[in-house]
Amino acid sequence: MHRSAPRLTRILACAAVPVMLAVAGCSSDSDGKEGQAPGAKAPSAGASSAAPGGGVSEKPTPTVIPAKYAKLPSACQAIAAKTIEDLVPKVKTKAGTPGKSSNPANRGGCSWNGLEDKGVDGSQYRWLDVSLFRYNSDPVLGSGDERAKESAEKEIAKLKATPGASKMRTSPANGIGDEATAVAYDTKKTDEEFKYATIVARTANAVVVLSFNGAGYAGDGAPGEKAMMEGATKAAKEAVAAIAAANK
Structure with missing residues (x-):
């Protein structure tokens, strides 16, 4: 006890x-x-x-860098009329044919084509089209720039996998946006040799895909590779500049 x-x-x-x-x-x-x-x-x-005062703190919300560009220009106005006239002789529709888009602020496109008939000297056909893409910054998906970079890489991969393409060539395209790649290749259509020159460029959170192709008909020769790529480069630079101008 x-x-x-x-x-x-x-x-x-x-x-x-x-x-x-x-x-x-x-x-x-x-x-x-x-x-x-x-x-x-x-x-x-x-x-x-544990948070001060005995409560439980919440995980901080991830933050990303805001997207630089908030909108896209009209794709049919992204390339100067004079450039279109030079690249696509006898163009059918000078104002261009707009592509269908359910969200013009994030996606748009336009194309032009024409056939210059030179009689007994043959004919030259040209097709020019531009596609514009814009990406917002997202806490889960990443910044607009990162998403645009991924998009550009996918576009390049699709071009490299073009069915029936031959003589595929890729190279850096300096002086176009933040980064750009030139893709050139040949294809056969209706027994004619088509030359393709494409520029895939990223400018901040936007992507430009500029494609220019052409062929000679009725005995006329195919266009030169250098001239096609120079034309594509000029038009791509104008499209990149149009995106910046639309967001001033």
């Missing part, structure tokens, strides 16, 4: 302190653990997420 009195006193003392202190400082008598200072707190599994 006399030996149980001290134990009873300790139990009553522990009952008078807060629960968290009682668990840490008074459990040694029951579980036999030693070396723990009275009143010490055990680490809590949720301590890392």
Whole structure:
């Protein structure tokens, strides 16, 4: 009886302190653990997420760099009329044929074509088209620039996989946007040799895909590769500049 009195006193003392202190400082008598200072707190599994005042802090929302460009220009007005006249002689529709888009702020396209008939000297056919893409910054998907870069890489990969293409050639296209790639190849259509010159350019969070192709008919030769790529490069630069102008 006399030996149980001290134990009873300790139990009553522990009952008078807060629960968290009682668990840490008074459990040694029951579980036999030693070396723990009275009143010490055990680490809590949720301590890392505890906020001042005892609440649980929420994970911070990821942030991304805002997209530079908020809109796209009209694709049919992204290339100067004089350039279209030079690249596509006898163009059928000078204003261009717009592509269908459910979201013009993020996607647009336009094309021009024409056949210059030179009689007994043959004919020359040209096709020019431009596609514009814009990407917003998204906390989950990434910044607009990153998304545009991924899009440009996919466009280049699609061009490299063009069915029936021969003499595929790719090279950097310097001085067009933030980065650009030139893709050239040949194809056979209706027994005629077509020359293709394409520029895939990224400017901040926007992508320009400019395709220019042509062929000679009725005995006229195919257009020169250099001239085709020079034409595509000129038009691509104008399209990149049009995006910047539309966002001033």
